[in-house]
Amino acid sequence: MSILEWFADKKAKAIKPKTKKLDIPGNLWVKCVSCSQVIYSKDLEANLKVCPHCQHHFRLTCHERVAITLDENSFEETNSFLSSINSLGFTDAISYDERIKQAKKKTGLNDAVITGTGRIDGFPVAVAIMDFSYMGGSMGSVVGEKITRLIELGTENRLPVIIFSASGGARMQEGILSLMQMAKTSGAVYRHKEQGLLFISVLTDPTTGGTTASFAMLGDINLAEPNALIGFAGPRVIEQTIRQKLPKGFQRSQYLQDHGMVDSIAHRKDLRDHIAAFLEMTRHHRLVPITEETPHE
Amino acid sequence: MNKFHLEFEKPIVELYSKINDLQKLSDEEGNKDLDDDIAKLILKAEKLREKIYSNLEPIQIVQVARHPERPLFLDYIQHCMTDYIELHGDRSYGDDKALIGGFAKLDGEPVMAIGQQRGKNTKDNIYRNFGMPQPEGYRKALRLMKLAEKFKVPIICLVDVQGAYPGLSGEERGVAEAIAKNLEQMMGLKVPVIVVVIGEGGSGGALGIAIGNRVAMLKYSIYSVISPEGCAAILWRDATMSPVAAQNLGITSDRLKSLDIIDDIIDEPVGGAHADPDKVYKKMSAYLKKELKRYADYSPLRLQEDRYQRFRKLGRFSER
Ligand SMILES: [Zn+2]
Numbered sequence A: 001m002s003i004l005e006w007f008a009d010k011k012a013k014a015i016k017p018k019t020k021k022l023d024i025p026g027n028l029w030v031k032c033v034s035c036s037q038v039i040y041s042k043d044l045e046a047n048l049k050v051c052p053h054c055q056h057h058f059r060l061t062c063h064e065r066v067a068i069t070l071d072e073n074s075f076e077e078t079n080s081f082l083s084s085i086n087s088l089g090f091t092d093a094i095s096y097d098e099r100i101k102q103a104k105k106k107t108g109l110n111d112a113v114i115t116g117t118g119r120i121d122g123f124p125v126a127v128a129i130m131d132f133s134y135m136g137g138s139m140g141s142v143v144g145e146k147i148t149r150l151i152e153l154g155t156e157n158r159l160p161v162i163i164f165s166a167s168g169g170a171r172m173q174e175g176i177l178s179l180m181q182m183a184k185t186s187g188a189v190y191r192h193k194e195q196g197l198l199f200i201s202v203l204t205d206p207t208t209g210g211t212t213a214s215f216a217m218l219g220d221i222n223l224a225e226p227n228a229l230i231g232f233a234g235p236r237v238i239e240q241t242i243r244q245k246l247p248k249g250f251q252r253s254q255y256l257q258d259h260g261m262v263d264s265i266a267h268r269k270d271l272r273d274h275i276a277a278f279l280e281m282t283r284h285h286r287l288v289p290i291t292e293e294t295p296h297e
Numbered sequence B: 001m002n003k004f005h006l007e008f009e010k011p012i013v014e015l016y017s018k019i020n021d022l023q024k025l026s027d028e029e030g031n032k033d034l035d036d037d038i039a040k041l042i043l044k045a046e047k048l049r050e051k052i053y054s055n056l057e058p059i060q061i062v063q064v065a066r067h068p069e070r071p072l073f074l075d076y077i078q079h080c081m082t083d084y085i086e087l088h089g090d091r092s093y094g095d096d097k098a099l100i101g102g103f104a105k106l107d108g109e110p111v112m113a114i115g116q117q118r119g120k121n122t123k124d125n126i127y128r129n130f131g132m133p134q135p136e137g138y139r140k141a142l143r144l145m146k147l148a149e150k151f152k153v154p155i156i157c158l159v160d161v162q163g164a165y166p167g168l169s170g171e172e173r174g175v176a177e178a179i180a181k182n183l184e185q186m187m188g189l190k191v192p193v194i195v196v197v198i199g200e201g202g203s204g205g206a207l208g209i210a211i212g213n214r215v216a217m218l219k220y221s222i223y224s225v226i227s228p229e230g231c232a233a234i235l236w237r238d239a240t241m242s243p244v245a246a247q248n249l250g251i252t253s254d255r256l257k258s259l260d261i262i263d264d265i266i267d268e269p270v271g272g273a274h275a276d277p278d279k280v281y282k283k284m285s286a287y288l289k290k291e292l293k294r295y296a297d298y299s300p301l302r303l304q305e306d307r308y309q310r311f312r313k314l315g316r317f318s319e320r
Helices: A003-011 A041-046 A062-069 A096-107 A141-156 A172-194 A235-242 A253-258 A268-281 A283-287 B007-029 B034-053 B058-065 B073-080 B122-127 B135-150 B168-172 B175-186 B203-207 B228-236 B239-249 B253-258 B277-295 B300-312
Strands: A029-031 A038-040 A076-078 A082-084 A113-120 A123-130 A161-167 A199-208 A221-224 B082-086 B099-106 B109-116 B155-161 B193-202 B214-218 B222-224 B264-266 B317-319
Touching (some): A029 A041, A062 A113, A062 A123, A062 A268, A076 A141, A082 A096, A096 A172, A113 A141, A141 A172, A141 B317, A172 A199, A172 B203, A172 B222, A172 B228, A172 B239, A172 B300, A221 A253, A221 A268, A268 A283, B007 B034, B007 B058, B058 B193, B058 B222, B058 B228, B073 B099, B073 B155, B099 B135, B099 B277, B109 B277, B135 B175, B155 B203, B193 B277, B214 B277, B253 B264
Parallel strands (some): A199 A221, B109 B155, B155 B193, B193 B214, B193 B222
Antiparallel strands (some): A029 A038, A082 B317, A113 A123, B082 B099
């Protein structure tokens, strides 16, 4: 879709998020997993699923993220029909086919990411949102392809790309195909950046493994939600390697920021404003296309 | 015969120990009658080796790929190239000993050779951090690639790594960012990049130097998103299931060729590269020369496009 079509489409009907309200289990009362305080569900919801006592950020589904991030009714999903197949014939305790079926049923999603276009504070953006509840947000062919197509759409239409990561890493059931998604998505990021466009990577709890070691660490701006687990190797593997306890706060947002990997940590209530500020400050650049020869010769 | 034998090679080893006994007997007694039997037994042993190697399970190929006598990065540099000068350091933190590289000449022409280097013995392995690179290894590799690009020198990456070092220091210094940056920046390189997996191609630690225009594997090397042991521990919660994990993951050269993940397979002698290294060095040299020739007159733009499209098409899914 071109920018012009985009604006023409402004009034056209947008796909509504599946769950308009934040989905909180246990009906009326919720116990915070971090501070064990009991919270009234409505309070938690009103607080964007952040514990009012200890500020613990509960994980969001991708549709909840859409609802709190994008301008109302602005989200239009792309490539929603892409679906995983068991191309290696992978079977552990159950077959990968069966796992796909169960994950779809559990989450109502086609895979671990939704992608699309939308607006944040009026600024058009291309956005991908991963969902940890679908097979641990793992990246297989579908996640890699949807994210790559989204970044390419951003490149073609000179849109900023914003990716919210929530992923345990590569999807083992797709073997090497999942590893190749790291290369594919990072290549798409390269081309997007070559055109002088903005890529904001938002690291949410958890972002690990192959997702971290590809597009998630490649933002022009890397943002993180507070206390999100962000890393390459899993904490248990590291403990086994170095045979000592890991320091407190290891692989959490503040640790990443202290070690130079994250630009800024934003509380969920401020995150949207942060992103909008970056969109505003970089807006002039998107109006000037880079000619083909410039970056290459 | 090599000094170190794999479990599945036992029947061959047993036959050879019999042959040795006979040979001794023959030498001691000067009994020429045994010569025929010995020759027959050697033939039988070699037939058996061929038979075993023609039908290896994936987990057995993993063992060949990790064989302690298998030629390593520096062996290929020594035997396939000349004038190698190692370049040290990432200009930022340090010099990684597990991921190394430098200028060399292949067939008289300059190349940038980069690869992971395991140790040959315990002492060497400690020096090489068991072949597991730290972030500065990946940053040095990228520095060398940019250097090659500046002087229009093609890049050759030989992959042999279990994985990037999974320790606290790697996380502290941003190993994920280092690998990601390589994936991104290698996609834009304006010189040809030829990649060959020579042993173990372990996950992101391998991919971090494996964004090639052309990607090949030695026949008995492996390339995987996770080690079979790691996969078994996570999905089966049982390390003894690694043969099944290896089968499921599809990590062997023939399987990966059929999935279009790799472009070529470089043949190895029966028994693996260590059984006849000179033969493999010759094949490697010939392969690299042929591939560099293929890309010699590609323009920078065409090289970038070729590499992007090579990876762009990888992935299998349904779209109804
Ligand atoms: Zn709390």
